[in-house]
Amino acid sequence: MAPRVALVTGCGSSTGIGFATARRLLAAGCSVVVTSTTDRIHQRVGELATDPQAVLGLVADLTLESAVDSVIAQATARFGHINVLVNNAGMVTVGNELFNASLGDTTLQQWNDSLARNLTSCFLVTRRVLGTLPDGRTVMPDGGRIVNVASTTGALQAGIGDVGYNAAKAGMIGLTRAVALEVARRNIMVNAVAPGWIATGSQTPAEANAGAVSPLGRSGTPDEVAAMIEFLCGRDASYITGQMFVVDGGDALPEDRTWRPR
Numbered sequence: 001m002a003p004r005v006a007l008v009t010g011c012g013s014s015t016g017i018g019f020a021t022a023r024r025l026l027a028a029g030c031s032v033v034v035t036s037t038t039d040r041i042h043q044r045v046g047e048l049a050t051d052p053q054a055v056l057g058l059v060a061d062l063t064l065e066s067a068v069d070s071v072i073a074q075a076t077a078r079f080g081h082i083n084v085l086v087n088n089a090g091m092v093t094v095g096n097e098l099f100n101a102s103l104g105d106t107t108l109q110q111w112n113d114s115l116a117r118n119l120t121s122c123f124l125v126t127r128r129v130l131g132t133l134p135d136g137r138t139v140m141p142d143g144g145r146i147v148n149v150a151s152t153t154g155a156l157q158a159g160i161g162d163v164g165y166n167a168a169k170a171g172m173i174g175l176t177r178a179v180a181l182e183v184a185r186r187n188i189m190v191n192a193v194a195p196g197w198i199a200t201g202s203q204t205p206a207e208a209n210a211g212a213v214s215p216l217g218r219s220g221t222p223d224e225v226a227a228m229i230e231f232l233c234g235r236d237a238s239y240i241t242g243q244m245f246v247v248d249g250g251d252a253l254p255e256d257r258t259w260r261p262r
Helices: 017-027 041-048 065-079 108-129 163-185 204-211 220-234
Strands: 005-008 031-037 054-060 084-087 146-149 189-195 245-248
Touching: 005 017, 005 065, 017 031, 017 041, 017 084, 017 146, 017 220, 031 041, 041 054, 054 065, 065 108, 084 108, 084 220, 108 146, 108 163, 146 163, 146 220, 163 189, 189 220, 220 245
Parallel strands: 005 031, 005 084, 031 054, 084 146, 146 189, 189 245
Antiparallel strands: none
């Protein structure tokens, strides 16, 4: 039996959720296509690939329809189809600067940019993966898996400083549910994971402090989020669709925000 093929977007960082997910799916026997907006994706391929033929790294701006088309074309040219899609691409920051502005100070361009990075990219990739190839074959065969990496921000809570990010991540949950209904009869499961404070390389000191006062007293690790994603991508998740799975160490639980663990 040919190995399953997984496309994981947003894998540029060696300390991120995307890379941790790609590593797990590769270890589980999938061939893996990974993307990033920069050439550092080729470093990630070198770190992943015990078998170079099993990993394909592509540089792409997934806010552009043409770039998404190119990713799918190259992935299917190498592997034939895509069984698993993990929409992890998206970010709060632009470059190395944290975007921080009130609603009144947010320009329309900043709003549009945030939605493009964090929601439109997910829409474009998902739409293309659920479509057909020029020869009429479906990109994702029946029985596939799609996991969207959302956030507790927007879905359960709100952060001050980037209304676009909040709106986009909440929008991913609605997108997840709508697509899950559309493809249910194809036996394709579509779910979302909502991480809380996660200790990636881009975590700020303020975010680390917030994780430290969560009920578990720490931020999560990228691999802990990737473990949930791996399960949802697997064959055992065959009757789970349209759901949001929160991986936040209980951070959203306390009603009393003055509560501290004893």
